[in-house]
Amino acid sequence: MSLFSLAGKVAVITGSSRGIGKAIAERMAEAGAKVVISSRKREACDAVAAAINSVRGEGSALAIPANISSKDELKHLVDETTRRLGRIDVLVCNAASNPYYGPMAGISDEQFRKILDNNVIANHWLINCTAPQMIERKDGAIVIVSSIGGLRGSPVIGAYCISKAADLQLARNLAIEYGPHNVRINCIAPGLIRTDFARALWEDPEMLAKRTETTPLRRIGEPDEIAGAAVFLASPAASFMTGQSIVIDGGVTI
Numbered sequence: 001m002s003l004f005s006l007a008g009k010v011a012v013i014t015g016s017s018r019g020i021g022k023a024i025a026e027r028m029a030e031a032g033a034k035v036v037i038s039s040r041k042r043e044a045c046d047a048v049a050a051a052i053n054s055v056r057g058e059g060s061a062l063a064i065p066a067n068i069s070s071k072d073e074l075k076h077l078v079d080e081t082t083r084r085l086g087r088i089d090v091l092v093c094n095a096a097s098n099p100y101y102g103p104m105a106g107i108s109d110e111q112f113r114k115i116l117d118n119n120v121i122a123n124h125w126l127i128n129c130t131a132p133q134m135i136e137r138k139d140g141a142i143v144i145v146s147s148i149g150g151l152r153g154s155p156v157i158g159a160y161c162i163s164k165a166a167d168l169q170l171a172r173n174l175a176i177e178y179g180p181h182n183v184r185i186n187c188i189a190p191g192l193i194r195t196d197f198a199r200a201l202w203e204d205p206e207m208l209a210k211r212t213e214t215t216p217l218r219r220i221g222e223p224d225e226i227a228g229a230a231v232f233l234a235s236p237a238a239s240f241m242t243g244q245s246i247v248i249d250g251g252v253t254i
């Protein structure tokens with residue numbers, strides 16, 4: 001177990017009030033980390049933190065809301081975590097947005113910018129706020145939740161796919177910059193996972209059937225099926241891995 005243990009670590013996970021982020025927070029807490037639950041809504045964060053504390057013991061989880069669109073709120077997330085828990089060892093940039101569905105010809109500049117701001121620049125801000133203390137300790141693991149959308153094109157979520165491809169490159173670039181300080185940064189690229197975010201893609205039986213037909217495992221994924229990879233990437237088991245991405249998609253991209 002020690003190879004995958006996060007005992008004594010502090011992990012901040014954005015977008016952890018539901019979906020993939022919540023599953024990652026629950027599994028990181030199970031692996032021994034103290035976890036910080038964050039999203040825009042305080043009550044939702046409080047509820048997830050309380051549920052984790054009731055299973056893992058008081059002090060296992062803390063709620064600190066932050067909107068990833070706000071540099072000030074992201075700075076507060078880092079400062080408040082450090083003030084209350086002493087450090088950040090693991091950062092998971094999971095929250096993202098996709099306010100547009102349709103061809104690139106129809107997207108407004110405002111929508112395109114919002115996608116790039118929330119899915120790329122916000123990760124850059126949050127990492128910039130967190131990395132200095134990791135560099136100082138010469139120890140840290142950063143995980144960005146990208147998407148298989150970053151590996152291929154789409155006729156309807158092009159801007160989102162562009163942002164997720166940028167995340168893969170952000171990880172590669174920062175791996176070069178932070179590697180000498182033993183701070184690792186990797187991505188996870190999920191396929192279709194049963195969450196609110198992707199509801200439009202799996203709730204319609206026809207779309208779901210079309211998707212599962214071309215997926216070797218013949219189903220879509222569950223949030224918990226992404227969490228193990230995040231634990232792995234944050235743990236000593238991944239100590240020689242940086243700048244990479246793990247695809248978890250039931251085989252759909254092969």
Ligand SMILES: NC(=O)c1ccc[n+]([C@@H]2O[C@H](COP(=O)([O-])OP(=O)(O)OC[C@H]3O[C@@H](n4cnc5c(N)ncnc54)[C@H](OP(=O)(O)O)[C@@H]3O)[C@@H](O)[C@H]2O)c1
Pocket residue numbers: 014015016017018019020021038039040041044066067068069094095096097118145146147148189190191192193194195196197198
């Ligand atoms: N589901 C999929 O099929 C799929 C596939 C590939 C990649 N992904 C990626 O996986 C990640 C998580 O998605 P999910 O499917 O788990 O989504 P989800 O179930 O809808 O959860 C999204 C989480 O992010 C929070 N959030 C949304 N906007 C935010 C903002 N502006 N600031 C801070 N928090 C915000 C939400 O809480 P609040 O509403 O309270 O803020 C919630 O906790 C995203 O990066 C997504 O691109 C998902």
